Amino acid sequence: MLQTSNTAPxxxxxxxxxxxxxxxxxWTIDQDWGRYTAEEHGVWRTLFERQSRLLPGRACDEFxxxxxxxxxxxxxxxxxxxxxxxxxxxxxxxxxxxPGLVPDDVxxxxxxxxxxxxxxxxxxxxxLDYLEExxxxxxxxxxxxxxxxxxxxxxxxxxxxxxxxxNRLGMLxxxxxxxxxxxxxxxxxxSDGLRIYGAGIASSFSETRFAVEDESPNRxxxxxxxxxxxHYRIDDFQETYFVLGHLxxxxxxxxxxxxxxxxxxxxxxEHEPGDxxxxxxxxxxxxxxxxxxxxxxxxx
Ligand SMILES: [Fe+2]
Numbered sequence: 412m413l414q415t416s417n418t419a420p421x422x423x424x425x426x427x428x429x430x431x432x433x434x435x436x437x438w439t440i441d442q443d444w445g446r447y448t449a450e451e452h453g454v455w456r457t458l459f460e461r462q463s464r465l466l467p468g469r470a471c472d473e474f475x476x477x478x479x480x481x482x483x484x485x486x487x488x489x490x491x492x493x494x495x496x497x498x499x500x501x502x503x504x505x506x507x508x509x510p511g512l513v514p515d516d517v518x519x520x521x522x523x524x525x526x527x528x529x530x531x532x533x534x535x536x537x538x539l540d541y542l543e544e545x546x547x548x549x550x551x552x553x554x555x556x557x558x559x560x561x562x563x564x565x566x567x568x569x570x571x572x573x574x575x576x577x578n579r580l581g582m583l584x585x586x587x588x589x590x591x592x593x594x595x596x597x598x599x600x601x602s603d604g605l606r607i608y609g610a611g612i613a614s615s616f617s618e619t620r621f622a623v624e625d626e627s628p629n630r631x632x633x634x635x636x637x638x639x640x641x642h643y644r645i646d647d648f649q650e651t652y653f654v655l656g657h658l659x660x661x662x663x664x665x666x667x668x669x670x671x672x673x674x675x676x677x678x679x680x681e682h683e684p685g686d687x688x689x690x691x692x693x694x695x696x697x698x699x700x701x702x703x704x705x706x707x708x709x710x711x
Contacts (some may be wrong), residue, residue, distance in 0.1 A: 418614075420524060423570065429596035429661045431537055433510055437507075437517060437520065437521065437532060438509050438510070438513045438514075438517045438528070439507045439508060439509060439528070440508050440509060440510055440531060441508065442488045442490070442492070442508040442531055443508075443531070444488070444491075444573060444587075446513055447487075447488050447533075450536065451488060451533050452486070452487045452488055453536070454533050454534060454536050454539070454548075455485070455487065455488045455533060455547070455548060456485045456486065456487075457536075457539065458539065458548045458552070458614075458616075459484070459485040459548075459552065460485050461616055462552065462614065462616060462619070463478075463485070465619050465620070466607070466613065466619065467617065469606065469607055469619055469620075469623050470606060470607045470608070470613055470619075471599050471601055471606035471607060471608045471658070472601060472606070472688070473559075473560045473562075473563070473608065473658060473689075474556050474557055474606075474607065474608060474613060475556075475558065476556075476559070476560075477555070477556030477557055477558070477559035477560055478556040480501070480559055481494060481497055481498070481555060481556060481559065482494060482497055482599060483551065483552075483555075488533060488547055488551075489547075489551055489587035490534070491505075491506045491507065491508055491529065494506055494551070494555065497559075498555065498559065501559050502525075502558060502559060502560070502561055503525050503564070504525045504526070504558045504564055505525065505527070506526075506527050506529050506551065506555060507521065507524055507526045507527070507528055507529070508528075508529060508530075508531040508548075509528040509529065509530060509531065510530070510531060510532070511530050511532070511536070511544040511545070511546075512544045512545070512613045513528055515574065515578060515583060516575065516578060518574070519570075519571045519572075519574035519578065520571070521571065521687070522567055522568060522570060522571025522572075522574065523568060523571035523572045523574075524571070525564070525568055525569075527550070527554060527555070527558060527567075528550075529545075529547060529550035529551055529554070529555075530544060530545045530546040530547050530549070531547060531552050532546055532547065532634060533546050533547050534546050534548065534620065538614075540615070540616060540617060541702075547615060549610065549611075549614040550610075552613070552614050552652060553610030553611065553613045553614030554594075554610040556613075557594075557608060557610065560658070562658050562659060562661055562662055563594075563608075563658070563661065565661075565662065565665055566593075566594075566661040566662065566664065566665045567594060569664075569666075570586075570590055570594070570665075571590075573586055573669055574586060574590075576669070576670070577669065577673070580670065580673060581631070582669070582673040584672060585639040585640075585676065586639075586669065587639055588638055588639055588640075588641060588642075588643060588700075589635065589639060589664070591611075591643045592633070592638045592641070592643065592649075592652075592653045593609065593633070593638075593661065593664075594609060594655070595609050595610055595611035595612075596609040596611050596612055596643070596649050596652060596653075597609040597612075597621070597622070597633075597653065597654075597655060598612075598622060598630065598652045598653070598654045598655070598657050599654065599655045599657065600654055600655065600657070600658075600694075602660075605623055605630065605654065605694075606623075607619065607622060607623060608655075608658065608694075609622075617648075618648050618649075621648050621701070622648070624648070625701065626695075626697065626698045626700070627648075627697050627698050627699060627700050627701035627702065628648065628650055628651060628652055628695070628697045628701070629650065629651040629652070629685065629687055629693065629695060629696060629697040630652050630654055630693075630694040630695040630696065630697070631651055631652070631653055631654065631691045631692065631693055632653070632654055632656070632691070632692035632693075632694060633653040633654055633655050634653075634690075634691075634692075635664065635667070635672070635686070636672065636675075636676060637653075637682075637690075637691070638653055639672070639676055640676060640679060640680065640681050640682050641681070641682045641684065641686070642681065642682065642683055642684050643684055644684050647702070647705065648701065648702075649684065649704070650683075650684040650685035650699070651684055651685060651686075651687075651697070651700050654694055685697075685699060685702060
């Protein structure tokens with residue numbers, strides 16, 4: 412099943428849902444590291460090794476450096492406490508375990524306090540490329556290396572604060588698109604080419620190549636208002652990726668007061684995921700063949 416944010420407005424980024432509320436009000440649970448099975452560590456190893464081979468030359472320098480500096484490797488699912496010791500020293504962030512998707516307000520509250528909620532579970536061996544909810548591989552492998560970077564660290568905290576405000580203003584959908592097209596599916600122009608910094612791409616074997624190399628998607632220069640008006644795909648590759656000129660642009664974004672922008676954009680036209688607009692700075696005009704084939708096959 413494929414959806415855009417048109418049809419699933421309740422999903423905020425990869426955080427939403429109330430299916431399994433745990434005992435603590437902040438939804439955290441113990442990671443209970445000792446209870447992971449050999450099979451679960453094996454799934455981590457398979458995913459880690461596969462992705463580590465693919466990312467050099469495709470992920471941004473900051474991602475590769477963050478990964479190198481973290482105490483995580485292919486051998487086993489990382490121990491959140493051990494990992495958080497290093498992360499705390501570097502950027503003041505820590506990783507806390509949650510059972511899966513958490514409600515928006517809980518998610519934002521964690522981010523605003525520099526706690527990154529990570530799924531405690533890992534996907535099954537026969538579902539390596541299928542994720543209904545973010546698991547430990549997506550959340551840790553995809554997100555934590557970038558949280559070692561001070562710019563991303565500040566940006567995601569600001570997003571948490573902004574999320575709490577947007578929730579009160581009823582503007583969450585617009586803000587969620589900014590998170591989606593940056594933290595989850597962002598690309599950045601670096602001196603040696605287009606690179607991935609978004610966790611949704613960096614943790615996905617198939618989307619890593621698609622986002623950087625395939626001729627199907629559009630690659631458009633990131634522009635805040637444009638992104639806030641653009642729906643996204645939840646269950647398939649993105650039709651358009653938005654590209655930063657430099658990661659430091661996120662610092663500026665972190666300082667913006669979104670309230671006047673929400674007002675200005677209320678009622679403005681919204682765009683479909685594959686739209687290319689006259690005002691876009693287009694880096695690559697995609698052929699669109701991938702999603703066209705999916706639509707013809709009746710799967711999109
Ligand atoms: Fe994520």
